[in-house]
Amino acid sequence: MSVLDSKIPPGPIESKWTRHKFESKLINPANRRKFEIIIVGSGLAGASAAATLGQLGYKVKCFCYQDSPRRAHSIAAQGGINAAKNYQNDGDSVHRLFYDTVKGGDFRSREANVHRLAEVSVDIIDQCVAQGVPFAREYGGMLANRSFGGAQVSRTFYARGQTGQQLLLGAYSALNTQIAAGNIEMFPRTEMLDLVVVEGQAKGIVTRDMTTGAIRSFAADCVLLATGGYGNVFYLSTNAKGCNATAIHRAYKKGAFMANPCFTQIHPTCIPQSGDYQSKLTLMSESLRNDGRVWVPKKKGDTRAAHEIPEEERDYYLERKYPSYGNLAPRDISSRSAKEACDAGRGVGPGGLGVYLDFADAIQRLGAETIKQRYGNLFDMYHQITGDSAYEGPMRIFPAVHYTMGGLWVDYDLMSNLPGLFVLGEANFSDHGANRLGASALMQGLADGYFVLPYTLGNYLVPQAGNRPSVDHPAFKQAEEEVRARTSTLLGIKGRRSVDSFHRELGLLLWDLCGMGRSEKSLKRALARIPTLRDEFWKNVNVSGQNEEMNQALEKAGRVADFLEFGELMCLDALERRESCGGHFREEYQTKDGEALRDDENFAHVAAWEFKGDRQPPVRNKEQLTFESVKLATRSYK
Amino acid sequence: MNLFTFFWKSSIGKKWLVAITGLIWVGYVIGHLLGNLQVFLGPEPINEYAAFLHSIPVGLWIARIVLIAALVLHIVLTIKLTVENRAARPERYQKRAYVQATLASRTMMLSGPLVLAFIIFHLLHFTTRDINRDYRTWVDGAGNTDVYRMLIAGFSSPLISGFYALAVVLLCIHLSHGFSSLAQTLGINSKKTMSLLSTGGRILSVLVAIGYLSVPAAVLFGGMGKAYKTERERLPVAINSTANQ
Amino acid sequence: MNLHLKVWRQKSANAEGRLVDYEARNIPEDCSFLEMLDIVNEDLQAKGDEPIAFDHDCREGICGTCSLTINGIAHGPSATTTCQLYMRKFKEGETIYVEPFRARAFPVMRDLVTDRGSLDRCQQAGGYVTAAVGSAPDGNAIPVSKGKADLAMEAAACIGCGACVAACPNGSAMLFVGAKVAHLAYLPQGQPERDRRVLSMVRQMDKEGFGNCSNYYECEAVCPAEIPAIVITKLNREYAVASLKDTIGAA
Numbered sequence A: 001m002s003v004l005d006s007k008i009p010p011g012p013i014e015s016k017w018t019r020h021k022f023e024s025k026l027i028n029p030a031n032r033r034k035f036e037i038i039i040v041g042s043g044l045a046g047a048s049a050a051a052t053l054g055q056l057g058y059k060v061k062c063f064c065y066q067d068s069p070r071r072a073h074s075i076a077a078q079g080g081i082n083a084a085k086n087y088q089n090d091g092d093s094v095h096r097l098f099y100d101t102v103k104g105g106d107f108r109s110r111e112a113n114v115h116r117l118a119e120v121s122v123d124i125i126d127q128c129v130a131q132g133v134p135f136a137r138e139y140g141g142m143l144a145n146r147s148f149g150g151a152q153v154s155r156t157f158y159a160r161g162q163t164g165q166q167l168l169l170g171a172y173s174a175l176n177t178q179i180a181a182g183n184i185e186m187f188p189r190t191e192m193l194d195l196v197v198v199e200g201q202a203k204g205i206v207t208r209d210m211t212t213g214a215i216r217s218f219a220a221d222c223v224l225l226a227t228g229g230y231g232n233v234f235y236l237s238t239n240a241k242g243c244n245a246t247a248i249h250r251a252y253k254k255g256a257f258m259a260n261p262c263f264t265q266i267h268p269t270c271i272p273q274s275g276d277y278q279s280k281l282t283l284m285s286e287s288l289r290n291d292g293r294v295w296v297p298k299k300k301g302d303t304r305a306a307h308e309i310p311e312e313e314r315d316y317y318l319e320r321k322y323p324s325y326g327n328l329a330p331r332d333i334s335s336r337s338a339k340e341a342c343d344a345g346r347g348v349g350p351g352g353l354g355v356y357l358d359f360a361d362a363i364q365r366l367g368a369e370t371i372k373q374r375y376g377n378l379f380d381m382y383h384q385i386t387g388d389s390a391y392e393g394p395m396r397i398f399p400a401v402h403y404t405m406g407g408l409w410v411d412y413d414l415m416s417n418l419p420g421l422f423v424l425g426e427a428n429f430s431d432h433g434a435n436r437l438g439a440s441a442l443m444q445g446l447a448d449g450y451f452v453l454p455y456t457l458g459n460y461l462v463p464q465a466g467n468r469p470s471v472d473h474p475a476f477k478q479a480e481e482e483v484r485a486r487t488s489t490l491l492g493i494k495g496r497r498s499v500d501s502f503h504r505e506l507g508l509l510l511w512d513l514c515g516m517g518r519s520e521k522s523l524k525r526a527l528a529r530i531p532t533l534r535d536e537f538w539k540n541v542n543v544s545g546q547n548e549e550m551n552q553a554l555e556k557a558g559r560v561a562d563f564l565e566f567g568e569l570m571c572l573d574a575l576e577r578r579e580s581c582g583g584h585f586r587e588e589y590q591t592k593d594g595e596a597l598r599d600d601e602n603f604a605h606v607a608a609w610e611f612k613g614d615r616q617p618p619v620r621n622k623e624q625l626t627f628e629s630v631k632l633a634t635r636s637y638k
Numbered sequence B: 001m002n003l004f005t006f007f008w009k010s011s012i013g014k015k016w017l018v019a020i021t022g023l024i025w026v027g028y029v030i031g032h033l034l035g036n037l038q039v040f041l042g043p044e045p046i047n048e049y050a051a052f053l054h055s056i057p058v059g060l061w062i063a064r065i066v067l068i069a070a071l072v073l074h075i076v077l078t079i080k081l082t083v084e085n086r087a088a089r090p091e092r093y094q095k096r097a098y099v100q101a102t103l104a105s106r107t108m109m110l111s112g113p114l115v116l117a118f119i120i121f122h123l124l125h126f127t128t129r130d131i132n133r134d135y136r137t138w139v140d141g142a143g144n145t146d147v148y149r150m151l152i153a154g155f156s157s158p159l160i161s162g163f164y165a166l167a168v169v170l171l172c173i174h175l176s177h178g179f180s181s182l183a184q185t186l187g188i189n190s191k192k193t194m195s196l197l198s199t200g201g202r203i204l205s206v207l208v209a210i211g212y213l214s215v216p217a218a219v220l221f222g223g224m225g226k227a228y229k230t231e232r233e234r235l236p237v238a239i240n241s242t243a244n245q
Numbered sequence C: 001m002n003l004h005l006k007v008w009r010q011k012s013a014n015a016e017g018r019l020v021d022y023e024a025r026n027i028p029e030d031c032s033f034l035e036m037l038d039i040v041n042e043d044l045q046a047k048g049d050e051p052i053a054f055d056h057d058c059r060e061g062i063c064g065t066c067s068l069t070i071n072g073i074a075h076g077p078s079a080t081t082t083c084q085l086y087m088r089k090f091k092e093g094e095t096i097y098v099e100p101f102r103a104r105a106f107p108v109m110r111d112l113v114t115d116r117g118s119l120d121r122c123q124q125a126g127g128y129v130t131a132a133v134g135s136a137p138d139g140n141a142i143p144v145s146k147g148k149a150d151l152a153m154e155a156a157a158c159i160g161c162g163a164c165v166a167a168c169p170n171g172s173a174m175l176f177v178g179a180k181v182a183h184l185a186y187l188p189q190g191q192p193e194r195d196r197r198v199l200s201m202v203r204q205m206d207k208e209g210f211g212n213c214s215n216y217y218e219c220e221a222v223c224p225a226e227i228p229a230i231v232i233t234k235l236n237r238e239y240a241v242a243s244l245k246d247t248i249g250a251a
């Protein structure tokens, strides 16, 4: 078992980061130009890192699979971004944000990282405002805030219902300044298919040009992955269609450890699925829970229309079970409660897979106009998709896969156990533990890219000066060959089943067996079925066309092939974590009233999986978590 | 940046020049209309007005040069723009639909040249008076050029009146887009005035058309000036014409 | 429902393209236009044909990746993105033309996929506020009136889809460029680079081969982000003022 050194700086938690910044190695401006950096991903994490490193004078190459860096899936975040500004004078502070995040993450995150995140959160807002991000304002011209799930203070900054979009466009514009200045070379429609490791260090990538099919290598002094989450392993999720695990999974197979892959977040407020053809699920921002009340009928199998059900026959179950947080209970709790209600036969809508989110009270209290101002675009979206108006009746919502807390393991410097490989944003196992609080992913992505990595990168780079291999190195040739071989295998199978049909089957399987509730039994079933499905894929998948052209079927096939391996690891991780915490709910481990039962004795650690070969089981390494500033306690939102 | 690159090279500058030259003509069209409406006051006022204008040849020629220059620029630039706009979509859509672009806006390159054709005819008709050279000789009792009689004579022909009416309708169409369009091009729209200006523009262009149409209509259907015309025609040539003076 | 499709197929950027007829059968009314194409593609692949290539990603109307000119209208008959267009908008048995977004600045790469890099290059020319990381003052140090912030937000909502260009009879990108210029011109943070920004963005826009604006307002009608044409007024004004200032050396 390898030893995982998280390199947490010594000293009191409040001064760790300040001290570490001072002790980190610096590179003088003239020398920065000599370093080439590869960044895969142009979302909040990738774009902000690229812009900052470009501005510092490094030579950056940035890659994304979309046709433009502006389309990374960060664009879809709606609700907002947290920051401990305490502009509302409601008792917020860096420490409280830190505390809320550790607690919200159900004590499965690293204290030092979370504290740093809370510290830099305030700088993020300043930086974004300076870029021209049009955050909501009060009449007096000051920044406005709203409250969000899992917090009792208003610390969420927002730009209409399009916060992610505006933050990403801010980062994109910063990226553009550096593209224009010649410090960043941008490679859109280019997919990373492998990581290249030279003498134990990550020194490059192999990519496929999605327009021409050209397989090409790039060498650099270090590689940054900011490729987002793997929620699409479930096929249906709130992620974009192209979101994938390929980059992190390939890195895993090259020696980087995959941490806590079973920590997936199911978002409580999504639009329910309406048929098999459905290709994705749409999130309705959780901010809706500020004014909407969640309920189901008290009676089982009640088929009356919502308005026909009298007040006393409604069960506002969140308000009932969690009186102090009510409808703002954290995501995992809200989602599971919805599942419970539906499992108990009290769900509403087709198949009983839905609960009501009702705005009638809010409309009465604040007027339809105010509600429209706050949530107009969400209500429009709901109407567009379902054909129903949420001004007239309650919305129907259901939980959906939304965010993945797991990801590549990184140390305090955001470097993986594989030297030279840095991982940012949702792609790393991150600061959110077993459950992420709303409005904290945007914060983390930008913290990593703007304020953390630019400081910590030097620690790796300085001793590496002059150590960049060329793409003629045999390691590159070999990686290219492997990629080519894989591609031609996929094209050569010429089977009978489409890529999507495999993806759908895998997704459904995972949702049923490794979704909101998991058990040893279900996970073992999943672990038995996935390899069979994977074998069938490699025998019977149908990928048309050639490599040397734009070939969307081929792109999908490569990603699904990786999901088929990754999904297995996820189930394995879920099986081995014999406790319930945050988004990971093991049915065997719950309290009498159905709450998650953590096992701090045995599981207050990060599980970091080490790849040992295609035919070997992976090894589960541990990073023990210690809690010095926040006392380990049962999470309660009652 | 200099004025040449702005007005001739940049996409937005070119449109500014089209709008400015269009605006000059809009100004003329309105002024000219007000002048023309004097015909309803009888022969003297309009004849005197014409005589007055001709009595300041410098002013007249300055105005004419500005108008001609504006028209030439307007035409050259709109052609240039049209060519560029076609080039910006080399491959057409096989099926094309419009959501809110008005017919007027899509036919500017039709209404414009037809108005030009009319202007040329109109100059030959009433300014150089080549269409009917007799017009050149007509004077009224005060010895002024008899514009009034020329109008009555001209519009007594249903063919000519019809042609004028057609031209005025085309002008109206051109302006119904042109008015609001120039406000947009010159950046004087605001959120509140935008729809106001476009409805206003349409109303104004219809008013202009009605104004212009009222003259041939009054002659053809209202019998305006019929008596005057017969009276002048009955007078010996020596009195109502410059031919024998 | 069943539909007749006429879809633009083009093997590669340089190949000839043409409309090809397809039958879309048993399409649920509640599925989106892209999901309908997914179903058609599944059928095509089952028959051993190559699927229709089209761009898409988020499928929730925000990333701006999806495109398609449907029955002659960019993003089709409801003023949203194609991924948010639902089949209930169509009639049983209808014939639907599906073409790429067409413009010289958007060359077709394959079937319905076009290269919209020209939009990125317009942004790179100046669609930003240069604000080095680390140099920002406190967020509340720059008050912005709610009205201005709302106007800026309205313009900043552009998703960069390029439907405005596709819909404009002139293939003009004025709405797109106007949106960015307006967004930053409304805000105090945008002031220092205000003139420079509009001058270089328009220069780039012209260089990319977009058409001129004739104020047809088709762009506004199809814009899924509801960017109002008033941003074009603003662009016209900003550009003229900046040009004048630049001419006399005051920019």
Ligand SMILES: Cc1cc2nc3c(=O)[nH]c(=O)nc-3n(C[C@H](O)[C@H](O)[C@H](O)COP(=O)(O)OP(=O)(O)OC[C@H]3O[C@@H](n4cnc5c(N)ncnc54)[C@H](O)[C@@H]3O)c2cc1C
Binding pocket: A040, A041, A042, A043, A044, A045, A046, A063, A064, A065, A066, A069, A071, A072, A073, A074, A075, A076, A077, A078, A079, A080, A081, A082, A163, A164, A190, A191, A192, A193, A226, A227, A228, A229, A238, A239, A240, A243, A244, A246, A247, A283, A402, A403, A424, A425, A426, A427, A438, A439, A440, A441, A442, A443, A445
């Ligand atoms: C619908 C939705 C709403 C959300 N709302 C909120 C919210 O309100 N508040 C909040 O804090 N968080 C929210 N989140 C979470 C948050 O948006 C994401 O976690 C965060 O934006 C991730 O940013 P990122 O930079 O890590 O990845 P992404 O933005 O996903 O970027 C990934 C990048 O990697 C590239 N990439 C991926 N794979 C490859 C490859 N193989 N080769 C080349 N390039 C590749 C992509 O092109 C892209 O540029 C939301 C998420 C979703 C899905």
Ligand code: HEM
Binding pocket: B029, B032, B036, B050, B064, B115, B119, B122, B123, B126, B127, B147, B151, B164, B168, B171, B212, B213, B215, B216
């Ligand atoms: C029915 C409507 C019209 C009438 C009765 C009318 C009448 C006249 C008359 C009488 C003149 C000669 C004035 C003179 O030389 O003393 C004239 C000149 C002219 N008209 Fe009109 N006109 C009409 C419509 C128009 C329209 C629609 C336009 C332009 C779009 C126009 C443009 C001109 C011009 C350019 C001249 C020459 C002015 C000059 O001398 O430089 N007219 N018109």
Ligand code: HEM
Binding pocket: B015, B018, B019, B021, B022, B023, B025, B026, B029, B071, B074, B075, B078, B081, B108, B109, B111, B112, B113, B114, B115, B116, B174, B175, B177, B178, B179, B181, B182, B183, B185, B186, C213, C214, C215
């Ligand atoms: C002689 C022939 C004419 C031609 C060929 C012509 C053509 C055009 C065209 C094609 C446009 C649209 C340009 C664009 O938006 O891309 C236009 C605009 C306009 N025209 Fe004309 N036109 C002519 C005469 C006139 C006349 C006589 C007037 C005024 C009386 C006029 C007033 C305008 C105005 C106001 C606009 C709007 C400018 C803008 O969009 O900002 N035009 N013209």
Ligand code: SF4
Binding pocket: C157, C158, C159, C160, C161, C162, C163, C164, C165, C175, C176, C179, C219, C222, C223, C224, C225, C226, C227
């Ligand atoms: S202005 Fe509207 S149509 Fe144009 S790119 Fe932006 S969102 Fe798309």
Ligand code: F3S
Binding pocket: C167, C168, C169, C170, C171, C172, C173, C174, C175, C212, C213, C214, C215, C216, C217, C218, C219, C220, C229, C232
């Ligand atoms: S449709 Fe085209 S002409 Fe102008 S107003 Fe819009 S860009």
Ligand code: FES
Binding pocket: C055, C056, C057, C058, C059, C060, C061, C062, C063, C064, C065, C066, C081, C082, C083, C084
């Ligand atoms: S796919 Fe993202 S907007 Fe349509």
